[in-house]
Amino acid sequence: MRRLLTLVLLLPALALCEEEAVENMTLTVKPLLCITDNRNPSCDMAFLVAWQSALTGYYCLFSDLDDVPVRCWNEERMGQLSDERTVRENFSYWMTDRDPGSRLAEVTVEVLRMDSDDRRRKRRTRHVWDIN
Amino acid sequence: MSRQMTWLALLLILLLAGPGLAAEKPADETESRWRLGAALGYGIRSNPLVQSDDIPIIVDFDIAWFGERWFFDNGDLGVTFADNDTLTGSLVARVNSDRVFFGNTDTRFVEFDLSGAPLASAVPFEPPDRDYAVELGIELLTDGDWGALQLSAFHDVSGKHEGFEIHANYSYGWRAQRLYVEPSIGASYKSKDLNNYYWGVTPEEAGVVAFPYEAGAGINWQARFMLGYQISRPWSLSLVAEYERLNDEAAASPIVKDQNVLGFFAGVAYRFR
Numbered sequence: 001m002r003r004l005l006t007l008v009l010l011l012p013a014l015a016l017c018e019e020e021a022v023e024n025m026t027l028t029v030k031p032l033l034c035i036t037d038n039r040n041p042s043c044d045m046a047f048l049v050a051w052q053s054a055l056t057g058y059y060c061l062f063s064d065l066d067d068v069p070v071r072c073w074n075e076e077r078m079g080q081l082s083d084e085r086t087v088r089e090n091f092s093y094w095m096t097d098r099d100p101g102s103r104l105a106e107v108t109v110e111v112l113r114m115d116s117d118d119r120r121r122k123r124r125t126r127h128v129w130d131i132n
Numbered sequence: 133m134s135r136q137m138t139w140l141a142l143l144l145i146l147l148l149a150g151p152g153l154a155a156e157k158p159a160d161e162t163e164s165r166w167r168l169g170a171a172l173g174y175g176i177r178s179n180p181l182v183q184s185d186d187i188p189i190i191v192d193f194d195i196a197w198f199g200e201r202w203f204f205d206n207g208d209l210g211v212t213f214a215d216n217d218t219l220t221g222s223l224v225a226r227v228n229s230d231r232v233f234f235g236n237t238d239t240r241f242v243e244f245d246l247s248g249a250p251l252a253s254a255v256p257f258e259p260p261d262r263d264y265a266v267e268l269g270i271e272l273l274t275d276g277d278w279g280a281l282q283l284s285a286f287h288d289v290s291g292k293h294e295g296f297e298i299h300a301n302y303s304y305g306w307r308a309q310r311l312y313v314e315p316s317i318g319a320s321y322k323s324k325d326l327n328n329y330y331w332g333v334t335p336e337e338a339g340v341v342a343f344p345y346e347a348g349a350g351i352n353w354q355a356r357f358m359l360g361y362q363i364s365r366p367w368s369l370s371l372v373a374e375y376e377r378l379n380d381e382a383a384a385s386p387i388v389k390d391q392n393v394l395g396f397f398a399g400v401a402y403r404f405r
Contacts, residue, residue, distance in 0.1 A: 029307075033310070033362070033364060033365065034309070035307065035309050035310060035362055037305075037307050039277065039307070040307065042310070061394040085382065110365055112288060112362065112365055114307070114312070114362075116163060117163075118163070118198055119215075119220040119275060119280075120198055120203055120205070120210070120212065120273065120276075121167065121196070121198060122273070122275070122280060123205065123271070123273055123282060124282055124301055124303070124316070124318075125205055125206050125207070125208055125226075
């Protein structure tokens, strides 16, 4: 009975530890910005993806560009990889545990298109100054 | 007569463009019609006028709106009459850029006349004032892997200088991800009427301390170098250097001290998207 009581009292604390672990999952991606223009409509980039968790466990890295995990780690609390991609639009990387629906941490890579199909946006105006 | 023709052309274009105004929509649904931004930094544009101050540049605002036909671009108002894979043609109304130098002049008391003889009393002299002229013209834009070309021809429609200007500008940009470099060169032919209004000196304006001067037509040359670095989606760093050589007719004016106009700006820019 005492053991059961102890377990009941400890449950919130254990749950708290799990939450902190979830919150403590960090995911970093470099670079976070890809710039395209009319001459280079896509980016060929090697993204350095690194993650770190407070708890050792089974974790998988997913991206919007794949239906299957980019990579999974078993009994690890950190990892990194270089992911080569050809990118044309925004996409995200995220980490999960064994539940593929759980996004423990997520990072979005932005694709910024600098040229417009509208030529008028590139016209030079002749004012005092014009840096655009 | 030419002014009447210009106004007639404007009216015609407005009538042609009118029905399209109600159906305005951005060319690319994901692209905002607005382009709003501001740059904060430091720069100077030299002033070729005598007794004048250089023009400081601390803040540069970018306010533009682009509809299917109509657009407003930092003071220029335009209506596009042709847009295809090769060319974009617009009718544009703008304010002449030569006037900007005349806003930063100083009065100086001169004690000698044109021959160098001392005057009985010091005479105040300031470069004559000039008005802004509203100009209407055609602008053609084309681009490709070879770069971008902008051609334009503008005529005064405000009765200020009654002249015209023909301008050509070529630019080529290189991008290496966040880094962007764009040199450009340009030339502007300024008619005798335009040149003489801004750079000529009438006998009344000359007084006893300057020569009357009548300027003819001429060509200004421009070169520009822009370097940009994209820090994040809205933030970027900009470094711009610009050189303009005034035409010989303008440079020979007694109110011009320097044929070369130099400018630079370095700053950080923010763009709302």
